[in-house]
Amino acid sequence: MCGIAGLYNIGTLEPVTQGLVKAMTDTISYRGPDAEGFFVAGPVGLGHRRLSIIDLEGGRQPMSNDDGTIWIVFNGEIYNFQELREDLVKKGYRFKTRSDTEAIVYLYEELGEECFQHLRGMFAIAIWDARKRQLVLARDRVGKKPLFYAYDGSRIAFGSEIKAILQVPGMACDLDLEALSDYFSLLYVPAPKSIFKQVRKVQPGHYLVASQDGIREGKYWDLSFAHTLELSELEWCERIIEAYREAVRIRMISDVPLGAFLSGGVDSSSVVALMSELTGGQSITSSIGFHEKEFDELEYARLIADRFHTKHYEQVVEPDAAGIVSKLAWHYDEPFADSSAIPTYYVSKIARQHVTVVLSGDGGDENFAGYRRYMFDQRENRVRALLPAGLRKAIFGTLAALYPKADWAPRFLRGKATFESLSCSHIEGYFRSVSACGPELKARLLHQDVAGALKGYDSADLFRHYYDRSGSDDPLSRILYVDIKTYLPDDILVKVDRASMANSLEVRAPLLDHKFMELIATIPSSMKLRGPVG
Structure with a gap:
């Protein structure tokens, strides 16, 4: 997991300085404490802060293709990069690293903007295409990784967080009153808006192309509920477990220690169960608890930890935990009122003491109508x-x-x-x-x-x-x-990203695997919601 930022002076073609790009990435250094890197060429500059997960030595960014005409900075993980790599090797591409980043570079060189539909994972990507003199921004299908941009007609700045963009001199940041109205309704600011009128969010499943002709937007994926499959409950169970197992398996690829969040609920417990089955060894789990019994689920988390023999760590949030709010405000950059941001920060903090990557149960309620x-x-x-x-x-x-x-x-x-x-x-x-x-x-x-x-x-x-x-x-x-399209990417996933990245922790959500979601969308509603609960 990483942080990215950059600038393209489209109209003026004024040279970008490395000092400016560094100032942008310095504001999000906690997203990538392991390394920093820059690419500056005339009117374009790309910056990267790295949290090393795969190919610890060879995966440094920005990264380019062989002739240096395509440069990339990338935040996220591509779980099918090995299959993509094999296909690209057959087409004559020669790889110098084991990283997923290099696979994206060559895939873009091969397919252009169509490459994003072939990526399976979570990502925020910025690509400088010197051949076409265009900057391409892309975001994963569900919005697991954030990507903001600001365009004023003569330049486009982008970043993993708003604060990086605001380092650009003269970049306006007026209050967006419509976003404020949305916030009062929903307690978060929905995409494509941000709280600042000039700063927008790249929408999940979309990409942007910025060139001398301006900005154009494309959509490469959407989730459809148009068709349902009429299968028996047993057949559905078999299909769901098979797809779920695969989604967990590919998210366990890592060159650093990996664990899981464990709340004791169905979603995180099922993730831990599949991790235990797939590894045959001891998983590392982390939980958060409360003194108030009506909110505390540590008892259930311990039951699951005991059942699957995990190495379990937990922490009870103390009454003064509200003192963390001012720190969280720095990480969120815009109004956000989901109180679970506090325990999510603390469970990320305790997990980071033992692992660099965790799997979570996020997405279960949205997929299966659990709320x-x-x-x-x-x-x-x-x-x-x-x-x-x-x-x-x-x-x-x-x-x-x-x-x-x-x-x-x-x-x-x-x-x-x-x-x-x-x-x-x-x-x-x-x-x-x-x-x-x-x-x-x-x-x-x-x-x-x-x-x-x-x-x-x-x-x-x-x-x-x-x-x-x-x-x-x-x-x-x-x-x-x-x-x-709203609550999941702009509340749940914002909360998880900011809380985990504040602690330099990567979170992976197998229940939000796009192939898994496409399968679940075909389950009839009568099977998702029956009786008193989903």
């Missing part, structure tokens, strides 16, 4: 189906207005929130259910000048956009797609 909100949404949708939209709005809108507000209560006891949701369409109701601030509260929070500048902007439009593009008419599949 309780999916159950509530399904129940509400059954009620929606009973009444015409106009009648629903009249009845439940009136009840919502009369019902007392009870934000302190669990959702299933908050009648007002439920009535408000039922008065809306499915996607509007779902947006309200996951929003921290409804439109009424947000209207009271925002200054009238801010509200006026927003000109009626509705944060729910982002959810509507993805809801209509899921490829499915199934209600559950549509909101799973929405969450995979």
Whole structure:
């Protein structure tokens, strides 16, 4: 895992200095404490901070092809690089290292922008193509690795984190009021926005090409829920386990110590079980606990650790853990209000004392409809189906207005929130259910000048956009797609990336393997969500 940054003066062609690129990468040095490297040639500069995982000596970056016309900086891991390497060798390419980075260089030389669809893994990539005088930025399919950029018409700067881009002199950083509105609703800033108007996120599954002609964007992957497979439960179990085992296996390739996060839940426990099966040896696991019993899951983590004979490490978060918030603010760069960022930071810290790479259970809830909100949404949708939209709005809108507000209560006891949701369409109701601030509260929070500048902007439009593009008419599949496009990359994966990278730890998520996700997307919703839980 690494940190990358760079600059291309497209319009002025003014030379980039190594000092500037170094200033950019110095701000994210914790992402790659093992080495630094730079490539500067006229108007372009690439910088890299390395956390060594594979080919510790030969994998230094920036890296180029044989004639120096293609240069790359890359953050992430490509799990199928050995197969890609074999194919490229057959086509005449000669490798000098064992690194996955070199495979990307030659794959781009062979296929151009089509190369990204052949990569299996997590990545944020910047490629300088001197032949075409273009800078190419690409991000993995789900958004495991961050990649920001700022383009002002004459130059484009990029970085693994916003702070690297802000080192560029004269780079504007005005507050994006729409992003602020999104944050008040969702407690995170969804892509492609950042909290700064001039800084954008490369969207998952996309690439950007910056040249004298400007910027163009391409999409190389999307998850489709359009088709389902009608198989028996036994057949599904066999297919899922086979694909899951393979996703775990390829993520255990490493030249440094490797372990796993263990919460005691189904997702992380299943990862540990498969790691134990595949290695036949002792895995290293790390867990975090709390003094408050209602939040503490160490008991379950210990059961799994004992069951699979792992070398287990744990830590209880002390009451003064909130003191870490100011440090986390430095790493996040923009507003972020998921409180689990604190324990994720601490479990990363304890894991880093023993390993450099961990596997996690992230993605299980989004794939298999594991969050309780999916159950509530399904129940509400059954009620929606009973009444015409106009009648629903009249009845439940009136009840919502009369019902007392009870934000302190669990959702299933908050009648007002439920009535408000039922008065809306499915996607509007779902947006309200996951929003921290409804439109009424947000209207009271925002200054009238801010509200006026927003000109009626509705944060729910982002959810509507993805809801209509899921490829499915199934209600559950549509909101799973929405969450995979919003909550997963912009909350869950941001939290994991910043917390782990703050501790120079690499996290791999087998449940977010794109081939595994494509398989799970074909499971009928009736098999994902039944009874009280997913």
